[in-house]
Amino acid sequence: MSFRNRLRFEHQLAALVGLLCLALVGVTVGGAVWLERRSAVRLAEARLARLASGMAETLDVTLRxxxxxxxxxxxxxxxRERWTSDATMVRGVLSAMRTTAPxxxxxxxVALDGRVRAGTEGMLEGLAVTGKAWFEAGLSRPNVGDVHEAVLLSRLLVRSEPEPLRLVDLAAPVRDASGQVVGVLGGHLSWDWAIRARRRLLDEGLPGTDLWVLDRRGRVILGPLLGTTPFGPARLGAMVEEGSGxxxxxxxxxxxxxxxxxxAKGERSEIAGGDPGLGWIVVATRPEAQALAPVQRSIQALLALGATAAVIGIALAWCLGRRAAAPLRRMTAAADRIGREAEATTLPRLDGAREFVALSASLRSLLRRIGTAERELSDATIRQTRVAAFYRRQIEDLRQVAGTDLLTGLLNRRGFARPAEEAFAQARSGCGVAVLVADIDHFKRVNDQHGHDAGDAVIRHVGALLAEAVRGSDTVARFGGEEFVVLLVGPGGTEALLTAERLCAAVRAAEIAHGGRAIPVTISIGVATVSARDADIQAAIARADAALYEAKARGRDRVSAAAEIEEVERAA
Known part of the structure; x- marks a missing residue:
């Protein structure tokens, strides 16, 4: 009976430890595999979301x-007085626009009677476009139309793309000096720019990645299977509601x-004067199997490791049961005799069982270990506090990096938001605040003639000149491309104009050396003073941006001041 009991105990102990080992290994390996797959999926989805956002931003920027x-x-x-009288001059203006934006x-x-008075390269001149949606809408307000196939121009233009020519229509009313509408300025933007942008982004992406552009009804307008609706109404509605994800x-x-x-949403792209916009959705996709392919080897290795660990654990559990049964039974018998027999006062020293010999010593040192554990806990708390402080510093550094333009070291649009809000609050309390929007003239020519490295050098140099030429209390930020925004706190409108003239002169006088050659650069600046009537700082920036375009239209390398809100309202 004792032999049978011994075997039963050994088996129970081995089974218990073996099952525990299997459970731990299974949970660990299963959790590791699940985490590995989830991390790979999330990483792939994050990359796809960034790719879709990049394509959406490209569409928005070009349309804007x-x-x-x-x-x-x-x-x-x-x-204003020459649109209807000088077709040759108008044709030259249109050709210049097309040269700037190919x-x-x-x-x-198009005149009010619906006939084309002037067109690039004389195309469509004399043709009646009455009834065209872009012309009818353009008589009353600026508008942008959705993508459609070209009918007339497809026979007149030579293209390198294999797909049929598709267009995005843009139109704006043209008014004379008295404010009367005399016609419509229309433009057909070739959809090839979106095709090229998609191709470029896919060339930079991972194998198997695809990009689709859907219209507001969910039909594919760019990508494979044109005209199909790959997603159902529920998914399309969720994408429209969430905006991105x-x-x-x-x-x-x-x-x-x-x-x-x-x-191409109205609130993002400023399309159609506040209309809901075109409602395009950019979707970047990749097969899940391809996204998970790089982690399959890791998963297989984890499964093999888990199986090996489980087999070793079961074998060790069996050995442990065999070794533990005999000493425990002897100790149980000795303990049972204590109190029954006068000579049984102690437990025996078990030969070859160091764990049992060390048990009493372990009990005696229990209190000492408790004290040690308390000290270790205190040390761990101190270390945890230091680690938390370290991560707080890291997070603060990351926040600072997120608000800094990597090329110039100036604030970017995100970093500019906080000082801009503070300056606007000061303007509300009566302090003078002015906004300068500066843009490097003919920057595309610098890139074309000297290369993009020279363009980067010009942007860095101009940014440094602007930062050095203003006061320490002022803020200089790069909003993107060759555009800079300067926030002046304290000066009035006259002093802001003088500061802008000084910035123009400083850039004009500087010669930027790159590749052994000096690159002359000028800037144009639009100036706006923050008014109590401004809803926020963005309103002042928008007025300064409009003044910048006026300076560009007047010949560049100059300063233009935006009209105050009160003057605009009186003029209206």
Whole structure:
């Protein structure tokens, strides 16, 4: 019976330890595999979301620039009396616009009777466009139309893209000096720029990645399977509501990981004067199998390691049960005799069982270990406090980096937000605050003639000149590309204009050396003073930006002041 009991105890102990080992290994390996897959999926979705956001930003920037360009040219004061009288001059203006922005397939001026008075390269001149949506809408307000296939221009233009020519229509009313509408300035923006942007982003991405652009109804307007609707109404509605994000969806036999971002929205792109916008959605996709392929080897290695650990654990559990049974039974018998037999006063010293011999010593040192544990806990708390302080410093450093432009070391648009809000609050309390929007003239020419490295050197040099030329209490930020914003706290409008003139002169006098050559650079500046009527600092920046375009239109290398809100309202 004792032999059978011994075997039963050994088996129970071995089974218990073996099951515990299996459970621990299973949970550890399963958790590791799950974490590995989830990390890979999240990383892939994050990359896809960034890719979709990049494409959406490209669409937004191009549409915003072309839309603003159409409005600015349509509203130029020197052309108001010449739109209807000098077709040759108008044709030259349109050709210059197309030279500056080659993505235009066609630009033209249409009179009130609906006939094209002037067009780039004389195309479509004399043709009646009455009934065209862009012309009818352009008679009353600036507008942007959705993507559509070209009908007339497809026979007139030579293209390198294999896809059919598709266009995005832009239009703005043209008014004479009295404010009466005399026609419409229209532009057909070739959809090829979006095709090229998609191709460039895909060339830089991972294998298997694809980019789709959907219209507001969910139909594909850029990407594979043009005209199809890959997502159902529920998914499309969720993407419209969220604006940007990520998801996984089953399409056909594949599960796709996707990131999406909204593009061409009225509130983002300033399209159609506050209308809801075109409602495009950019979706970047990649098959889940391809995204998880790099981690399959890691998962297989984890599974093999887990299986090996489980086998070793079971073997060790069996050995432990065999070794533990005999000493425990002897000790149990000795303990049972204590109190029954006069000579049984102590437990025996077990030969070959160091764990049992050390048990009494362990009990005697228990209090000492408790004290040691308390000291270690205190040390751990101190270390944890130091680590927390270290991470707080790291987070603060990361926040500072996130607000800094990497090329110039100036604040970027994100970093500019806080000082701008503080300055606007000061303006509310009566302190003078002015905004300067500066733009490097003919910057594209610098890149084309000297290369992008020279362009970067010019941006850095101009940023350094602006930062050195203003006071320490002022703020200089780079908003992107070759555009800078200067925030002046304290001066009035006259002093702000003098400061802007001084900045123009400083840049004009500087010669930027790059590659053994001196690159002359000038800037144009728009100036606006923050008014109590401004809703926020962005309103003043918008007025300064409009003044910048006026300075550009007047010949560049000059300063233009934005009209005060009160003057604009009186003029209206």
């Amino acid at each position: 620039e072309r839309f603003r360009e159409i409005q600015v040219v349509a509203g130029l004061a020197p052309l 993505d235009y397939a066609w630009l033209g001026f 990520r998801f996984a969806a089953a399409l056909g036999s594949d599960t796709l990981l996707a990131g999406f971002a909204s593009a």
